[in-house]
Amino acid sequence: MRHRDVWNMLYEFARDELDVERKKQVEQHLAGCDRCFAELQVLKEGMRLVRPRRRKPSQEHSEMYWRNFAFRVEQRARASGARRPLRNRFWQDAEWFFLIRRPYTIAFAASITIIVMAGILWYGRVLPTLKESDIQPTGVPVQEVNQELSDYFHKSKILLVGISNISVPEGQRVDLTVERQAARALIRQARYLDQRQIDERAQYLVRALEKILIELANMEDEADLPDIEIVRAGIYQENMLFRIRVAESTYKESLPNGVPQMKTNHQ
Amino acid sequence: MSAVRERQLVLRSKEGDREAFRELVKFHMRQVYDLAYGFVNDHDDAEDVAQEVFVKVFHSIRSFRQEAEFSTWLYRIVTNTSLDRLKQRKRKMKRQVSLGESESMELATNPGPIENLDYSVHIERALHELPTLQRAVVILRHIDGLPTRTVSEILKCSEGTVKTHLHRGLKKMRTLLQDLYEE
Ligand SMILES: [Zn+2]
16 A cells, blocks of 8 residues: 555544554554554644634524524525525415414413513504604615614614513413514514615614514513523624614714714715 | 425526525524534624535526536535635734734634633644645545535545545644644
């Protein structure tokens, strides 16, 4: 056997992937060839240093994340102009809705009532301001977008703060119907925003936030503590509340005097 | 999943069956993610690449010829998309440095478990020192453990080339990492 042939098999040899016969051939050669033996040691050292991972990166994500993955792919395929829409949008949305909807029994926690009230107040307050504000004579589209972004981050902040503060007595379940509805509304708003011309950082944040909202939207109406912890973990891991606060104030500040702080092509 | 089942799913996906496509995604998503992560070493990018890969598959599955292995075709798309992403990232980093941007919203990369941080950072750095093909071979063959033949099909080169690149790549990685560990 030539050195060259042995070298070609050294990696498989080191991983013990050769068949018995070849393994024997390589062993025989190595016994009498210092050069190839030294080469094997170098290769083994390289293999040892570049260790295959003990834990796969995909294992860093929750089961819920993977359950939603295919759904997110389909959303994106559709958004990127599916050449052949497989079914129309109404049916896809309906399908999603029925997929995640489960029968629920009632077990209200006190905090939920507060969140429901907050939700009602927020809907009552935010929607009118959207109509009144912001359409100034010098108004350019970028302001409109900033208003929408600020509004979107504001609503998301309220929702995520609510989720962070929910207390669930151990072993009990809480009704998240309202939160899930709010999350779905925000996902729609996020998709709409994603198609507008928003700057890269906002887009990045909108997308990161959307992942959390999807997890929330796909929860069962009745959630227990571990379910909620998954969403909370996402919020903490991404430092989401802080980032949303920064973003909300950034886009709010850019509104009143028509001097947007962002780079824009409109001026 | 059996090869027969996969072929059926691919056929049905080609005809526009969404259930079948979904099943293909579910079966391959973790592997695609892990492979993409091997290249981009960042969870946000890995997710984005993995999704982009399946969107590409969705749009182009009709042009996929059944005589090839579906997974090989899929991994080829993963490899290309990941390498594109790395190129984009290089360009973007240059741009950001020149703009002098630093904002809390940019600090979103996810380093993974702390005990692996130093280790994976070193490997990542060393991997980036390798020429593209060598790097791809080290990731696919050594880190992801795909068979030599599959790697050669993914990268469209001979098995001999895969072996040579693997050998050279690991030796170079050894030199680079030894320097780091000895520091
Ligand atoms: Zn020899």
